[in-house]
Amino acid sequence: MGVSLKDIAERAGVSLATVSNVVNGYRPVGERTRQRVQQAIDELGYTPNLGARHLRRGRTGLIALAIPELNNPYFAELAEIAIREAAGLGYTLVMENTAADREAELLLLDGSHRHTIDGLIFSPVRIGRDEVLARSADTPLVLIGEGVYDVPHDHIAIDNVAASHAAIQHLVAIGRRRIAFIGAAPGADRQSAHLRMRGYREALAAAGLPFRPQLVARTDEFGRLDGRRAMRDLLALGEPPDAVFGYNDLIGIGALRALAEAGCRVPEDVAVIGIDDIEEGRFSTPTLTTIAPDKEEIGRLAVRRLVARIEGAEVAAPLTVQTPFRLVRRESTGTPGA
């Protein structure tokens, strides 16, 4: 194995504790001693064995980010931010893909990783409040995204109802009347889909537009493929929609593709809007109007709060933070500018 504290201690003629203190700076060390130790460290090329340190401290230095789809650029972008923030705080972030699988989510929640990770940032989609409350693990948990509220954990998300409300409002503002929603979820699945659905209905009502069940498309997954398939079905309707609100940008992209294949003009025939503001939507043809959550804020805040909990800030009560979002107008709804 590599160079250990002991090697340094021998070389510098001091005790283990002193070397440890030079490395960690917990206690003051005499200047002369420190120099001797530092020299030994440099000469031998010592780096601390984090595993041993963590064993001793009872922590691993690892935090996990559990997301339902690694393939969704939204999460990839979020992960990149979180990894950077974690690294800055001295933690390594590992990604866990739940693949939106209920069993996987339960396993994660119940601390199958008890000794592996110090804390968990979790974007649940298949489990609800009760499961979170019933959780036995005692590692800190920060929830992100949507779907689970009123639990004793920090929670960071946009206001889904308000976000989809804003999306529909925009479609109404540009004169659309038959507005479809792609990405409804069956039963108790995907709370966020229900919330976005609620915003959809509320905004329709607020605009005095009727709610038409045939304009709501369920999907099993939430990718490009699902968006395309659903859009095709909607186009087959006797009276197709004149606008589509996608549960997320990937669904919006899929819808754009179906529209292109069907020879429909966007936004003239059908306007399209999504949520997430993934980079892809800035380069699609047409570019995709979207509701942009503040990913930077979500990713950083989630990591910071988690680390605060891990390091013992038990004092503050769990916080629910609603991060801001904004409408980004692009070609798919007839952008005014570029």
Place this chain on the structure above:
Amino acid sequence: MGVSLKDIAERAGVSLATVSNVVNGYRPVGERTRQRVQQAIDELGYTPNLGARHLRRGRTGLIALAIPELNNPYFAELAEIAIREAAGLGYTLVMENTAADREAELLLLDGSHRHTIDGLIFSPVRIGRDEVLARSADTPLVLIGEGVYDVPHDHIAIDNVAASHAAIQHLVAIGRRRIAFIGAAPGADRQSAHLRMRGYREALAAAGLPFRPQLVARTDEFGRLDGRRAMRDLLALGEPPDAVFGYNDLIGIGALRALAEAGCRVPEDVAVIGIDDIEEGRFSTPTLTTIAPDKEEIGRLAVRRLVARIEGAEVAAPLTVQTPFRLVRRESTGTPGA
């Protein structure tokens, strides 16, 4: 802290070693004893502390996947595969984003993570053969992607020259004569860019077409934005190209966007091809023809070889594996089918 081996041993009235053997199965354990131990484990809800195990074994159970762009869907897709494979082999995979930064790559190579990870899968873009040879770390290293050859490490990549050759050949086959290349890299950077450039030149020569320097566009990065910018420049040429080969799909997507903005028809005016086969290219308008590497093969093989090294298969000589690729025809070069 949680339940430890010792707790189980006491509860079951056996020794530590016996519990360890029940858990790990290294040595046979009597049926009656095993049952008692198992019961204690179940009752107390014991899970092994991996950190301690790894400290003892001198391994951490972590492997790292170091890539230049987490944001590139190609790497996200690759990572998903690698994570799955690693999990199946009992390893946790952590992602390291070098951001194509030379310092970051050198740091990684020299084992700043010595005690943190058991091995490294590395996609270098800014360092070359000499740096790899000079590496002091002794953890196993598997190289993926391109750029560094003839080093004593396992290496998994497609044949870049052949791949870009195939791309150009396709463009020639559909009748293009003024074929541009976007994504050339300056100096010694991005070996893969040089290799793809070589394939480009070779294929031009083989087709009896002249090499025109003005049709080669350098980019600093390799994203959608760079593709768009370069394409704009190419369109401003007196005689613009009738086809474009992008260093990767993201560049291709960016080029598509620039062409759409300029009102050019694809593929009639300009055909476009990329490399990577990211899902995005199956949904863009038009869909993007591409050279598809076998990501599944690359990801799985890289993990398997690395784990084999970690677990002591020092015997076999380092292997360079060239994984297959294939041409996927889509609308951007005038697909025959759908």
Place this chain on the structure above:
DNA sequence: CTGAAAGCGCTAACAT
């Protein structure tokens, strides 16, 4: 300011 020693939880000799 520095040192000695205990022990985090586990595995692997070495015993029996």
Place this chain on the structure above:
DNA sequence: ATGTTAGCGCTTTCAG
């Protein structure tokens, strides 16, 4: 088939 024990490398009392 099972038990005993010595550490893996580190941090942290407790003593000087």
